[in-house]
Amino acid sequence: xxxxxxxxxxxxxxxxxxxxxxxxxxxxxxxxxxxxxxxxxxxxxxxxxxxxxxxxxxxxxxxxxxxxxxxxxxxxxxxxxxxxxxxxxxxxxxxxxxxxxxxxxxxxxxxxxxxxxxxxxxxxxxxxxxxxxxxxxxxxxxxxxxxxxxxxxxxxxxxxxxxxxxxxxxxxxxxxxxxxxxxxxxxxxxxxxxxxxxxxxxxxxxxxxxxxxxxxxxxxxxxxxxxxxxxxxxxxxxxxxxxxxxxxxxxxxxxxxxxxxxxxxxxxxxxxxxxxxxxxxxxxxxxxxxxxxxxxxxxxxxxxxxxxxxxxxxxxxxxxxxxxxxxxxxxxxxxxxxxxxxxxxxxxxxxxxxxxxxxxxxxxxxxxxxxxxxxxxxxxxxxxxxxxxxxxxxxxxxxxxxxxxxxx
Numbered sequence: 001x002x003x004x005x006x007x008x009x010x011x012x013x014x015x016x017x018x019x020x021x022x023x024x025x026x027x028x029x030x031x032x033x034x035x036x037x038x039x040x041x042x043x044x045x046x047x048x049x050x051x052x053x054x055x056x057x058x059x060x061x062x063x064x065x066x067x068x069x070x071x072x073x074x075x076x077x078x079x080x081x082x083x084x085x086x087x088x089x090x091x092x093x094x095x096x097x098x099x100x101x102x103x104x105x106x107x108x109x110x111x112x113x114x115x116x117x118x119x120x121x122x123x124x125x126x127x128x129x130x131x132x133x134x135x136x137x138x139x140x141x142x143x144x145x146x147x148x149x150x151x152x153x154x155x156x157x158x159x160x161x162x163x164x165x166x167x168x169x170x171x172x173x174x175x176x177x178x179x180x181x182x183x184x185x186x187x188x189x190x191x192x193x194x195x196x197x198x199x200x201x202x203x204x205x206x207x208x209x210x211x212x213x214x215x216x217x218x219x220x221x222x223x224x225x226x227x228x229x230x231x232x233x234x235x236x237x238x239x240x241x242x243x244x245x246x247x248x249x250x251x252x253x254x255x256x257x258x259x260x261x262x263x264x265x266x267x268x269x270x271x272x273x274x275x276x277x278x279x280x281x282x283x284x285x286x287x288x289x290x291x292x293x294x295x296x297x298x299x300x301x302x303x304x305x306x307x308x309x310x311x312x313x314x315x316x317x318x319x320x321x322x323x324x325x326x327x328x329x330x331x332x333x334x335x336x337x338x339x340x341x342x343x344x345x346x347x348x349x350x351x352x353x354x355x356x357x358x359x360x361x362x363x364x365x366x367x368x369x370x371x372x373x374x375x376x377x378x379x380x381x382x383x384x385x386x387x388x389x390x391x392x393x394x395x396x397x398x399x400x401x402x403x404x405x406x407x408x
Contacts, residue, residue, distance in 0.1 A: 046224045048077045053149055057083035057188075058226055061154030066403070069299035069318045072345070072353050073126075074157030076219050081226045082131050082155055082240065084198050084261075087189040089246065097230060099169075099214070103183075103252035106174030113216060113230055120164040120172070125211055127236035127351035128320045129243060131155035132266055132289045136394035141385050146394030153297050153401075158318070158353040161234045163215035167208040169250065175204065181253040182207040184233055187246035196260040200242050202235075204252070211236045211323075211351070214247060236351035237323035239289050239396075241266045262288045268391045275389025291322035293398040294382055296329050296356070296374035305405045313360045315342075317401070318353040319374035326354040332371040333360055336384070336400070339373070362407045373400045 041063055042052040053059040060081035062068040068078060094113055101109035111119075133148045134155035140146075170182070184200045206212070213234040216223060223229040228245030235242050241261065267286035268274040276284065296319035307313060315333075319326045325347070330339040345355030356372075373382040388399045 044081075044226060046077060047081070047226065050078070050081075051154070056086045057088065059083070059149060060226070061151070066153070066297070066299050066302045066317075068157075069153070069297050069353075070316050071299075072158065072318070072348055072355050073219060074159060076159070076221060076224050076227070079129075079157045079159065079218075079224070079227055080131070080155050083188060083226075083245070085188040085195075086191050089187050092187075092230060092246075094230060097248075099231060099248060099250065101169060101173045101250045101252075104176045104179045104254050105170075105252050106176065107172075109169070109173050111169070116164050116214065116216060116231075120168050122162060123165055123213060124160055124162045125213060125234065125236055125351065126158065126160045126349040127234060128156060128158045128292070128353060129240045130292055132239040132241045132395045133393070135397040138385075138397055138399065139390055139394050142388055142399075143390035146390075147392055148394050150394075155240075156297075158320070159218050160220065161213055161215040162217035162220075163213040163231070163234065165210060166212045166214055166233070166250075167210065169214060170204075170207060170252065173252070175252050176254075178254045179204045179252045181256050183249075183251040183253055183257060184244045184247060185249040185251070186228075186232075186244045187248050198244070198261055199257075199259045200233075200244055201253070201256065201259065201262055202242070237291050237321075239266075239292055241289065266393070266395070268393065268395055273389040274396065275391050289395050292320070293396055294321040294324075294326075294374050294376045294380040295319065295398040296372045296382060296401055298370065298372050298401050298403050301370070301403060301405050303403050303405070305403075306408050307362050307405060309362055309365050309407050311362050313362055314357050315360055315370060315372075316355070316357040317372055319356055319372075320351070320353055321374070321376040321380065323350045324380070325350045325377045326374055327377045328375045329354075329356040330373050330375070331358040331360075333368055335369040336371050342372075365407050367404065367406050370403050370405060371400050 039051050039053045041049045043049045050060040051063055058081045062078045099111045134151050135153050136146055137150040137152055181201050215232055215234045231247040233244040233247050266289050269276055270285040270287040297317050299317040319329045329342045331342050332339050342356040342358040375381045382400050385399045
């Protein structure tokens with residue numbers, strides 16, 4: 001297939017809806033998914049069969065569970081999917097698609113994908129993409145149920161992103177001295193006019209940082225349709241809610257424009273712990289979530305794994321933070337009473353997954369809790385579950401990871 005026809009095929013698949021593929025209707029807009037809901041497994045275009053939390057908008061995670069975190073790079077066809085709006089274009093024609101750059105600039109731009117590839121220096125960066133609500137379900141251990149989809153650890157992945165520096169585009173357009181903010185918008189649209197666009201903003205100072213990309217490639221291929229084809233913003237070290245997919249507009253602004261997703265939805269309490277004491281109190285000063293917190297996740301073994309006594313077990317997983325770099329990952333096999341250093345794998349960049357492993361011999365029968373905690377190079381350490389602050393949105397969860405196994 002030509003690229004154009006292939007994209008049309010993908011669009012047709014989305015237009016038909018995943019429910020057509022399995023012969024029954026799925027929940028249309030599960031904004032809050034009950035924990036007892038068992039989602040189906042569906043093969044979307046360009047994806048392996050994945051757990052479909054929703055098909056409109058698409059919310060997908062790998063069927064491998066924790067096993068997906070035993071590798072440093074997440075394959076495109078298993079990379080999680082998280083959209084906010086149900087109206088996603090069913091066909092994008094690269095011959096007519098343009099990235100518009102406007103606002104407080106000397107020269108407004110209308111850039112094709114070919115323009116971006118031919119007129120600007122290409123840049124690559126390996127970085128973790130993590131939904132702000134990733135691991136949200138574990139907040140139930142410290143407080144009442146939070147709002148939003150009850151993700152386990154499945155809403156994250158790591159990829160090699162290639163594209164153009166955002167600052168190069170802004171400099172080419174000639175951002176004016178009066179410019180203070182940069183607004184970014186994509187092609188996903190709400191079902192109702194009253195619903196606000198998924199509009200994101202960043203300061204002009206942040207926008208001019210070298211690591212922020214307008215990406216057209218993911219792991220050496222065109223961006224998958226469901227991961228933001230043909231362009232998406234890449235902000236290494238930041239949560240995924242700001243990585244605008246199907247990026248179509250860059251607007252340079254002289255003043256801040258209040259937006260629902262920046263000022264209300266993706267926010268936490270603006271206090272030292274970024275937490276609430278009362279789950280019913282929504283009248284508080286807010287701030288948008290931004291940089292990620294230090295975190296490690298166990299890839300193997302998984303919960304309820306049974307291991308033969310005397311076996312040698314290689315406990316493994318991934319760790320990352322906001323870009324300071326992982327210094328150490330510690331493992332406990334006695335429920336947190338004692339901790340030992342794991343062996344860190346190759347560093348693929350300060351924003352990437354850092355693999356780690358720990359050799360353990362299962363000498364005694366019984367039930368064991370394996371725990372992992374990461375420490376970064378500025379001394380941030382994953383908190384224990386009882387040390388983490390609860391927030392109503394269920395954002396930024398990064399408590400010590402735990403799996404419970406049985407030695408038989």
